[in-house]
Amino acid sequence: MGRRDGGSSRGDAKGRKPFKRKFLFRKKKFCKFCEEKLHFIDYKDVRLLQGFVPERSKIFPRRISGTCSKHQRKVMRAIKRARSLALIPFTSD
Amino acid sequence: MLQYETIFMTDPNLTDEEIDAIAAIVESITTTAGGKVLKTEKWGKRRLAYPVEHREEGIYTLMLLECPPAQVKEIDRRYRMNDRILRHLTVRMEDESQLGPSPMMRPRPAERDEIPPDAGIAP
Numbered sequence: 001m002g003r004r005d006g007g008s009s010r011g012d013a014k015g016r017k018p019f020k021r022k023f024l025f026r027k028k029k030f031c032k033f034c035e036e037k038l039h040f041i042d043y044k045d046v047r048l049l050q051g052f053v054p055e056r057s058k059i060f061p062r063r064i065s066g067t068c069s070k071h072q073r074k075v076m077r078a079i080k081r082a083r084s085l086a087l088i089p090f091t092s093d
Numbered sequence: 094m095l096q097y098e099t100i101f102m103t104d105p106n107l108t109d110e111e112i113d114a115i116a117a118i119v120e121s122i123t124t125t126a127g128g129k130v131l132k133t134e135k136w137g138k139r140r141l142a143y144p145v146e147h148r149e150e151g152i153y154t155l156m157l158l159e160c161p162p163a164q165v166k167e168i169d170r171r172y173r174m175n176d177r178i179l180r181h182l183t184v185r186m187e188d189e190s191q192l193g194p195s196p197m198m199r200p201r202p203a204e205r206d207e208i209p210p211d212a213g214i215a216p
Contacts, residue, residue: 039188040187040188040190040191042188042191042195042196044100044155044195044196044197045196046196046197047196048196081182081184083142084180084182085100085102085153085180085182086102086141086142086143086145086151086179086180087139087142088142089142089143090142090143
């Protein structure tokens with residue numbers, strides 16, 4: 001059979017920027033809800049939730065918003081409840 | 094006895110009396126089992142985020158109940174039987190703050206999702 005080792009070393013062949021430089025000016029992220037000591041996220045609070053579903057109505061990912069996993073789960077559940085009640089859209093085009 | 098929050102969204106063409114009738118059914122289901130209604134909140138007509146059964150608006154009613162778990166099943170069954178109810182949700186109460194007015198009742202001047210009460214009657 002033919003050789004099947006293509007791709008394994010391809011990534012290293014390209015010139016990469018030094019790893020450190022990328023993270024020099026990164027802002028420290030913090031969880032908005034931990035900061036405010038908000039333990040309950042209401043699905044009825046449309047205004048709050050809309051901040052987590054920008055433009056395409058996709059749920060704002062944790063890696064960008066900086067929300068901690070505990071609160072991200074709560075936000076996710078609230079958004080899904082609000083969507084099922086037609087309070088916020090599933091999609092927007 | 095557990096505390097629940099139940100919400101239903103109905104056809105925008107229903108009258109106030111018809112909405113009250115649905116709320117009364119929910120109330121009677123809870124009270125016959127020894128429960129009680131802690132709060133009833135009418136949001137009125139709201140524009141929907143997406144059309145539901147070709148309707149662009151819906152009337153929302155929120156109720157907070159204290160009742161045995163079995164009653165929730167019955168309430169849910171009644172919701173499903175009523176075809177004027179377009180959407181409904183019953184969940185456990187999570188926070189004491191839910192007993193007070195919900196975020197929907199917060200006064201906010203320029204909300205684009207809300208239809209002003211006197212729309213179209215401008216002088």
